[in-house]
Amino acid sequence: MLLITCPWCGPRDEIEFHCGGEANIERPDKPDQLTDQEWADYLFMRANPKGRYAERWVHSAGCRRWFNVIRDTRTHRILAIYRPDEQAPDVAGPSS
Amino acid sequence: MKRFSFWSVARNALSSHQHWPRQWRSPNPKPAYDVIIIGGGGHGLATAYYLAKEHGITNVAVLEKGWLGGGNTARNTTIVRSNYLWDESAALYEHSLKLWEGLSKDINYNVMFSQRGVMNLCHTLGDVRASRRRSEANRLNGVDSEWLGPSDIKRICPVLNLSPKLRYPVMGATFQPRGGVARHDAVAWGFARAADARGVDIIQNCEVTGLRRDGGRIVGVDTTRGAIDAKKVGIVTAGHSSVLASMAGVRLPIQSHPLQALVSEPIKPVLNTVIMSSAIHVYLSQSDKGELVIGAGADSYNSYAQRGSFHVIEEQMAALCELFPTFGRLRMLRSWGGIVDICPDASPIIGKMPVDGLYLNGGWGTGGFKATPGSGWVFAWTIAKDAPHPINAPFSLDRFSTGALIAEHGAAAVAH
Secondary structure (H helix, E strand, O other): OOEEEEOOOEEEEHHHOEEEEEOOOOOOOOHHHOOHHHHHHHHOOOOOOOOEEEEEEEOOOOOOOEEEEEEEOOOOOEEEEEOOOOOOOOOOOOOO | OOOOOHHHHHHHHHOOOOOOOOOOOOOOOOOEEEEEEEOOOHHHHHHHHHHHHHHOOOOEEEEOOOOOOOOHHHOOOOEEOOOOOOHHHHHHHHHHHHHHHOHHHHOOOOOOOEOOOEEEEEOOHHHHHHHHHHHHHHHHOOOOOEEEOHHHHHHHOOOOOOOOOOOOOOOEEEEEOOOEEOOHHHHHHHHHHHHHHOOOEEEOOOOEEEEEEEOOEEEEEEEOOEEEEEEEEEEOOHHHHHHHHHOOOOOOOOEEEEEEEEEEOOOOOOOOOEEEEOOOOEEEEEOOOOOEEEEEEEOOOOOOOOOOOHHHHHHHHHHHHHHOHHHHHOOEEEEEEEEEEEOOOOOOEEEEOOOEOEEEEEOEOOOOHHHHHHHHHHHHHHHHHOOOOOOOHHHOOOHHHHOOOOOOHHHHOOOO
16 A cells, blocks of 8 residues: 655545546647547557656645655655646656 | 377376476577567467468477566466447457467467356446446347346356445456466466477577667667577567567667556355456455465556565455455465566557567567467467558557557556
């Protein structure tokens, strides 16, 4: 089980949270001009690295706010946690 | 290959089974092959076998980074069924089930395929409606499926708690009598032995570290045992599909998650079918050794660590104790996790990749074991003819841009 430090509530058990998948997926600026391939990229294609991964979590059973986590998918070790309005910290370790 | 038969077993019994030959060779890699299959699990070995058997392509290597069937092939809960909703899936999984029915004879290896039936329980009205619809869809596609009321369930599985006082009472079930279980290790070993007998090189402890390209075409692989040339390369690496595809610059809609399972201490025969409940989430069968083999839901986060979180197992045990109060005092012997590659529509990707000569068979998510022979069969066809078979044509990568998704979250039966 992961111990996740909510930026607002502090360290809590993983069962209080939900994982929201890859972070920093931007909604396209001009959706009416997208090709089918570009829509597929936005909707379905995701990074799936073996190593450092930026993902979103929500504190469902707590403050219900979203935040970002950088976690190593080989070890589950959490390398950084930051709020959506903060810049991603520079964390060491291979990206994949 | 020395064939297994009643006589060969009897003859070897006379010499205390000391003179059986090795079941497959352990060759050094050749400098070049016509086809390289990356991944020595059930699907990869089945692909190699059907390449040799159905298409006469025997200059084939299967490269495995660890040992045969050491990944998800040996980590699943061994359930085989074909009761999927959509026509495309029914065709794929039913093709596989038909191959299962003749597999032990075909590869001269007892995979202990036991058609003891698979029962999918329904606990809510929505559950009942979706399941009955799926059951009727199955019958239209020639897949055996029956609707069972609580009294029918009681007859088949008396140990199941059918009390209406349950938090989620059992309101009925769909039943596929031809479904069942198979011994997963034997599937890998049997395909390996049969493929080796037809000339396929099975190379273990050989990890692929890169895919070599010349222009837009694949020309070989880099491995921990040196570079090997190949005209065609098939990726069959389950949880690591994205990692291998990224070596060729291909992005996939796949996320890798842990999926956990566990086994109990062995007990006397008590469960003669496979019971699955997607709503309160537990699925189990009893192995021939007497252990209960119990599967859980997938963990929510991405991982390559082959382990998951404890609360997932806790929830699954709660569901087990609710449905089978008599199992409440069983001890669990061990638990483990495998890494499953999940597609957004819970259906696999089997087909050509944007790089010429590169093929992928992955994204099976939480339920690939049941498809092992059929998956190998259609993938061998795809590689041999450089075009998909009609059965796997709908399972192409470009369905994510055409929008022709094959949504099987309901039939996949594992929450994710």
